[in-house]
Amino acid sequence: MLLSTEPLDPTSAVTLIQPLISPTNGKVVALLGSEQILVSDLATRVSVIESTLERVKNAEGEIVIEPMRAPLGRAVEYASAVKQLAERQRTAGGKPLRGDVIAAADGASITLVAPAEELQTWAALTDRAWPTTLETKPYFVAEFDSQTLKSIFDEAISAMGPAGEGALLFANTFTGSVTVTARPETHERLESLAQELRDLPTSARLTTERIPVRRRLAASLAEQLASLLAPNTEHGLPVPQTESADETNTAAAAPRSLAESATGPTITVDEATNSLLITGTPVQLASVHNFVAQLDTTVPQVMLEVLMVSLSDSETLDLGVELERIEVDGSTLYRLSSLFGLGADAGSTTLPNAGAGLTGVVLDPGEFSVLVRALETINEGRSVSMPRVLVANAQEAEFNSVTQQPILSTNASDVVATTSFGGFEDAGTTISVQPQILAGEQLNLDYSVTLSAFVGESSDPALPPPRQQNQLASAVTIPDSYTVAVGGLELETSGEAVSQVPLIGSVPIIGELFKNRSRSSTRTKFYVFIRASIYQDDLFERLRYASDTLAEEANVPIGWPMIEPRVIR
Numbered sequence: 001m002l003l004s005t006e007p008l009d010p011t012s013a014v015t016l017i018q019p020l021i022s023p024t025n026g027k028v029v030a031l032l033g034s035e036q037i038l039v040s041d042l043a044t045r046v047s048v049i050e051s052t053l054e055r056v057k058n059a060e061g062e063i064v065i066e067p068m069r070a071p072l073g074r075a076v077e078y079a080s081a082v083k084q085l086a087e088r089q090r091t092a093g094g095k096p097l098r099g100d101v102i103a104a105a106d107g108a109s110i111t112l113v114a115p116a117e118e119l120q121t122w123a124a125l126t127d128r129a130w131p132t133t134l135e136t137k138p139y140f141v142a143e144f145d146s147q148t149l150k151s152i153f154d155e156a157i158s159a160m161g162p163a164g165e166g167a168l169l170f171a172n173t174f175t176g177s178v179t180v181t182a183r184p185e186t187h188e189r190l191e192s193l194a195q196e197l198r199d200l201p202t203s204a205r206l207t208t209e210r211i212p213v214r215r216r217l218a219a220s221l222a223e224q225l226a227s228l229l230a231p232n233t234e235h236g237l238p239v240p241q242t243e244s245a246d247e248t249n250t251a252a253a254a255p256r257s258l259a260e261s262a263t264g265p266t267i268t269v270d271e272a273t274n275s276l277l278i279t280g281t282p283v284q285l286a287s288v289h290n291f292v293a294q295l296d297t298t299v300p301q302v303m304l305e306v307l308m309v310s311l312s313d314s315e316t317l318d319l320g321v322e323l324e325r326i327e328v329d330g331s332t333l334y335r336l337s338s339l340f341g342l343g344a345d346a347g348s349t350t351l352p353n354a355g356a357g358l359t360g361v362v363l364d365p366g367e368f369s370v371l372v373r374a375l376e377t378i379n380e381g382r383s384v385s386m387p388r389v390l391v392a393n394a395q396e397a398e399f400n401s402v403t404q405q406p407i408l409s410t411n412a413s414d415v416v417a418t419t420s421f422g423g424f425e426d427a428g429t430t431i432s433v434q435p436q437i438l439a440g441e442q443l444n445l446d447y448s449v450t451l452s453a454f455v456g457e458s459s460d461p462a463l464p465p466p467r468q469q470n471q472l473a474s475a476v477t478i479p480d481s482y483t484v485a486v487g488g489l490e491l492e493t494s495g496e497a498v499s500q501v502p503l504i505g506s507v508p509i510i511g512e513l514f515k516n517r518s519r520s521s522t523r524t525k526f527y528v529f530i531r532a533s534i535y536q537d538d539l540f541e542r543l544r545y546a547s548d549t550l551a552e553e554a555n556v557p558i559g560w561p562m563i564e565p566r567v568i569r
């Protein structure tokens with residue numbers, strides 16, 4: 001239908017009457033180059049628009065069209081109540097109000113058409129004619145967490161249609177309740193729904209849900225969940241039950257009783273898919289979901305390198321003189337000698353073999369011999385051992401390098417004694433380290449280093465040889481990827497021995513010809529260094545780099561495809 005808008009501008013007229021157009025069937029368009037608009041709507045709606053437009057054109061001042069929400073399905077009664085209240089106000093001696101109230105076609109709103117200066121008066125009448133009250137109530141249903149209960153209420157309110165519009169819901173995760181602000185009729189429906197949930201049998205509240213575990217082993221996570229949920233029994237909450245997939249299949253023919261199934265969530269580990277099957281009430285499932293979200297994280301790895309350095313210095317000095325005189329007087333043979341085992345023999349007709357060190361020999365066969373020997377030995381040694389192992393955070397790593405000495409076992413009886421194998425005695429290096437990652441890229445290490453060695457021969461085949469053992473054990477905090485000394489052992493021994501001919505060996509100067517001196521000193525140092533490197537990136541890039549570097553050093557193929565350039569002509 002074409003409607004004239006003169007003296008109003010067509011565009012302004014479209015803006016004014018737009019709230020009166022039906023939201024689904026109506027349409028209004030301003031015709032360019034003319035003072036008309038084209039209105040397409042229901043006949044009753046077009047009539048209301050035409051009369052409203054006439055009032056606007058004949059009115060003085062600015063006319064405002066304001067839509068307002070009405071009680072669901074009661075727009076006609078609402079508009080009638082507002083008009084009656086305005087008429088009662090006029091008959092009581094009040095100033096007549098200019099304007100009108102029109103019920104919307106959808107029955108959910110009304111539209112005020114009035115001069116701008118009287119719009120507030122009309123709005124005040126709408127509040128008095130049909131006041132809308134909203135109530136706020138909390139809802140709590142045992143064994144339903146707040147999020148699940150809120151989801152159920154949201155679906156119920158959506159099913160109510162316009163009656164549930166304007167409702168506000170707040171899920172309180174601390175109390176497990178849902179606070180709802182809505183109209184009284186909405187609360188009636190929610191109270192009925194909450195009571196239905198409370199009346200549900202226990203078996204109907206139990207649901208089973210599969211929770212995949214992506215970064216941990218499902219079995220270890222199930223143990224943690226059991227320990228986390230177990231203390232809840234102090235507050236009246238159930239203890240979780242943990243099963244394996246095999247146990248579940250075995251017990252399939254014997255279902256749990258109602259009372260037994262209600263004692264707590266059942267956690268079943270599916271090792272094939274590394275997931276958890278949780279059976280319990282919604283509030284129990286929500287608790288498990290919360291714990292899994294916090295615990296299912298990538299476990300950092302720690303590369304442990306234990307560097308053991310052994311330094312040894314030894315020095316020995318041997319200095320000796322041997323004299324021997326043989327005299328023959330007729331049939332009598334005299335022999336006088338000062339010998340210390342250096343190798344001179346006056347009766348020999350050949351020179352002795354040259355020994356180590358400085359050796360001087362004067363030999364007159366059958367008469368006398370003089371042997372002087374001096375030897376100084378200096379040894380410096382360095383031994384380095386660096387075992388390396390990758391371990392998960394808070395797990396214990398062990399390094400063992402031992403020598404096993406077999407021993408015999410003797411079984412004595414009244415008839416005969418038998419000897420059999422009695423086992424092994426171990427000696428070597430044993431290292432135990434347990435890292436714990438701290439904040440600020442630091443690590444706490446609980447370590448133990450044991451060094452043992454056999455130091456001699458056994459006095460009896462049935463007894464192990466003597467063994468010396470040194471041990472270091474402590475707890476330290478070290479920075480990431482830094483080599484620190486955690487302990488050490490230093491041993492120094494020295495000795496001096498003099499062999500001489502009695503009496504004459506004590507005479508100054510001359511006595512040196514009748515002595516054999518030996519001096520020795522040994523110093524051993526042992527140090528233990530530990531370097532711990534944290535690998536905690538989700539994609540293990542740092543671990544891959546370290547592995548590739550070591551594989552390249554060992555000339556081990558890493559399995560990655562080799563990229564080689566090619567010339568294409």
